[in-house]
Structure formats: structure tokens, C-alpha cells
Amino acid sequence: MTKSLFEELGGRYERQGDYLIPCLTVPAKEEQPIGIWGQRHLDYLKQYRKVTYTNLLTIGRQGAYLADIDRQAQEHFERLIEGMKQAQGITEQLKAENALEWTGRMNNIRACAREIVYDEIIYT
Template identity: 75%
Template structure:
């Protein structure tokens, strides 16, 4: 019997009941830590950008892509937080004098920065 194209390219089949199924595996990918932002983007890809998710997964680039997105989002979050702190005049002196007001204002800044990062990077 003639070999199939899959077999000619070095593929193999395994018997599963009455069927011969090709032995497929994903390409090896370097494991990199993925933080909160990368996990959020992964969830977004799975739910709303399925084709992009499948393409990245099958090409072996998903982990590197998510680690890069996580790094970009974290850097953007830190940069925005610092810029907003300077613009609103939030200092360590305020923290020492009125800790409750400092916490309120910082929580507001972090929430605003989180929304911007999600809109620009995570859900884009």
C-alpha cells in the first residue's frame, strides 16, 4: 500500500479502536512565567479571538507571546501610575500626613491605570 503524505513527511499513525489516528504533538515551547496580565489576555484570546489563539498555540509561540504581553502591560501600568501620581501631586509627605487620603487617591489612580491598560493592551 502506498504511503500517505503524512507518512512521507515522517508522521506515524496509532490504532484507536477500529481507526488509525495520526500521532500529532505541539511544537516544543520554552516555559516562561506568565503573570496576571498574560492570564487575562489568554482568557480574552480563548473567548473572543479563537483563531489567533489556535494559531499561536499550534505554532508554539503562545507562551512567549503571553509573556511579552504581560511585560508590556506591567511596564505600562507602572508608567501610568507614576505619571498620574506626579500629575495629582501625590507624595510621600501626603502619605505620612494623611495615610487614608493617600490610600484613597492611590486606589483611584491604580483603577484608572488598570482600565487604560486593559483597553489598550489586554482587550485589543
Template identity: 90%
Template sequence: MAKSLFEELGGRYERQGDYLIPCLTVPSEEEQPIGTWGQRHLDYLKQYRKVTYTNLLTSGKLNAYLADIDKQAQERFERLIEGMKQAQGITERLKEENALEWLGRMNNIRACAREIVNEEIIYT
């Protein structure tokens, strides 16, 4: 019997009852930690960008891609918070004098920065 193209390229089949099923494997990749931002982007890819998700997964580049997105998003988030703190004049002195006002303003800044990072990096 003539070899199929799959067999010529080094693939092999496994018999399952009356059927020959190709033995497919995903290339291994180095495991890197993925934080909250990377997990959010992963959920977005699975739900709205299925082709991109499948391509990254089957090429073995998904973990590295998500780790990079997570790093970019975290750095952008921290830069935004620092910039907004300076623009609004939020200092450690305010924290000492009126902790509740400082907390409320910081929560507002974090929420704004989170929305910006989601819009610019996570959901694109």
C-alpha cells in the same frame, strides 16, 4: 499502498480500532512565567480570538507571546501610575500626613491605570 501527503512529509499514523489516526504533536517551547496581565489576555484570546489562540498554540509561540504581553502591560501600568501620581501631586508627605486620603487616591489611580492597560493592551 501509496503514501499519503502526511506520510511523505514525515508524519505517521497510529491504529485505533479500524481507524488510522495521525500522530500530531505541538512544537515545544521554552516555559516563561506569565503574570496576571498575560493570564487576562489568554482568557481574552480563548473567548474572543479563537483563531489567533489556536495559531499561537499550534506554532509553539503562545507562551512567549503571553510573557511579552505581560511584560508590556506591567511596564505600561507602572508608567501610568507614576505619571498620574505626579500630575495629581501625590507624595510621600501626603502619605505621612493623611494615610487614608493617600490610599484612596492611589486606589483611584490604580483603577484608572488598570482600565487603560486593559483597553490598550489586554483586550485588543
């Protein structure tokens, strides 16, 4: 009996009654930590990009992909904050002199940077 393409590629069949069913497995997941940015992108994929989500899940690359997105988003977030701090002249001296104003301005910068990261990385 000739081998099927599936068997030539290393696959095997399992007999169930009168039928031969191919034994399909999903590759093992790579355990990588996924932070808040990766989790938010995962929620976005599940809700709006179902085909991409399913493809990543079936080829076993979801963990690596989300960890990479998380890393990129965190680095971009930190760069944005530093750039905005310099542009607005927020320094450690301001923090020492007027902590309440410094806190308010930093919260504003973080909120702006968060929205930019959402638009540029998470929701694309």
C-alpha cells in the same frame, strides 16, 4: 517510491491498519511565567479571538506571547501610575501627613491605570 513533501520536510508516517497516518506533534511549550495580565489576555483570546488562540497554541508560541503581553502591560501600568502621581501631586509627604487621603487617591490612580491597560493592551 517517491517521497512526499511531508517526508522531504522531515515528517514520518505511522501505519494503522491499511492506512499511513502522518505523525504530527505540537512543539514543546516554553515554560515562562505568566502573570495576571497575561492570564487575562489569555481569557480574552479564548473567548473572543479563538483563531488567534488556536494559532498560537498550535505553533507553540502561546507561552512566549503571553509572557510578552504580561511584561508590556506591567510596564505600562507602572508608567501610568508614576505619571498620574506626578500630575496629581501625590508625594511621600502626603503619605506621611494624611495616609487615608493618600490611600484613596492611590487606589483611584490604580483603578484608572488598570482600565487604561485593559483598553490599550489586554482587550485588543
